[in-house]
Amino acid sequence: MTLSLDEAAETLAAQPFSTLVGARLTAFTDGAATLTIPIRQELLQQHGFVHGGVLSYAADNALTFAAGSVLGPSIVTSGFSITYLRPAMGTALRAEATAVSSGRRQALCRCEIYADTENGPVLCAAAQGTASVIDLGRTGASA
């Protein structure tokens, strides 16, 4: 039911938006997933920091992959909350998500987003969200 790292990486590669952003799946175990996004000019906002929308993409997708590691691939993300803590800059973003609780049908996940800098990782945002198994005959939601 659950996915291997290779299968999960294929799923990520099949998402055109993740390719546009440049996200890579750098860890995927039972209950955890890490997305890594090299920081480049196209991902910034007007002050030279990584755009908050990149961080929210990273949270959304890392949460979803962490949920998929325990629920299997047929899931939808119900939603999430994100809190921004510090401006993100440096060489790469790392979104580390873990499943805090999971049942047969739903998983609650949390995610920390770090910016890797020359002085080490800096925690830039934290998120919490849920994903659910898709019901047959039901129109689901996102990502």
Add this chain to the structure above:
Amino acid sequence: MTLSLDEAAETLAAQPFSTLVGARLTAFTDGAATLTIPIRQELLQQHGFVHGGVLSYAADNALTFAAGSVLGPSIVTSGFSITYLRPAMGTALRAEATAVSSGRRQALCRCEIYADTENGPVLCAAAQGTASVIDLGRTGASA
């Protein structure tokens, strides 16, 4: 203190990530902002729907521009919650945000994200978040 539509559109154009996504500011008044994003292949996930991360980007940025319309340009987004309601597909996303409450230093905004389809607009996600005026001498947060 507040911005005109042209000034706000310049701010959006100065965000490389918004250019990468293809977002345009299509409404900007005192307390409200609308971002429109033409849907194209690069914004999708693996099932052919718009990626949840595009919706969360749209929520983040529409909330921030709605807050900026009442607080002025020197703000940071503190965070937001987003709930996904339906898969997004069609010709364009529209993220319509309004300021529900604002003081001198903080604004609470809400956002609805519609997918424009040949059968009319479909509500795909809803969000709520806050933005604050940047304190001098304080390191702030996102976008």
Add this chain to the structure above:
Amino acid sequence: MTLSLDEAAETLAAQPFSTLVGARLTAFTDGAATLTIPIRQELLQQHGFVHGGVLSYAADNALTFAAGSVLGPSIVTSGFSITYLRPAMGTALRAEATAVSSGRRQALCRCEIYADTENGPVLCAAAQGTASVIDLGRTGASA
């Protein structure tokens, strides 16, 4: 399938905690519900304002009743986000919730919480949350 005001008020009266808090259902229509809570000493925190936990209770329950007005009585609240805007004091709290979107199985609701004062109502908090129809054979969640 949906409830009348009298049936909904009976449900509220059957909640011992709502009786302890002193909540009354003062409006209940298709897609909206209002809870009113007279402010008294026992609901305050150490500075003389209404405790944030009373506001979060009001949000939780108003959201749930608004969802129940469209989904029927067999629902569970999945969760919510609340933002506190101003200290609450005065004669009564009013939590006004509306269903923003609803399907067969889930409703997204929003809620504004006002404190009624001698100078009129003051918006003190705003919330957004979801409730779902209980699946048979599935262990659900809260209130």
Add this chain to the structure above:
Amino acid sequence: MTLSLDEAAETLAAQPFSTLVGARLTAFTDGAATLTIPIRQELLQQHGFVHGGVLSYAADNALTFAAGSVLGPSIVTSGFSITYLRPAMGTALRAEATAVSSGRRQALCRCEIYADTENGPVLCAAAQGTASVIDLGRTGASA
């Protein structure tokens, strides 16, 4: 600047609503706080489970005390998100909150709420929220 367990317990005891609910502070260290609430009839909803509003009160207040352990006593809670996972029943609720990130002025905290049952603790809800130091000359928010 930070509080001792005894000072924090005095603050809790000075909250009339916390006395009404029956909350006790059972742990308080640098960056963490635990609230314990004996489950009794008055805290239930109509199906015999602890009311979601009690869980949200517990989240709000545990988050605030965890933030106070690093920021000092002059803080306001900005808001939080809570996800309900399972119905709460048993002998007591325990809300365990920790500060995930803190600066001079703001702390991000997370909280897990367990129901203590004869079969051990059951995770019933999880929350994430922020609290900020009160600015002089500024009207703040909640609890």
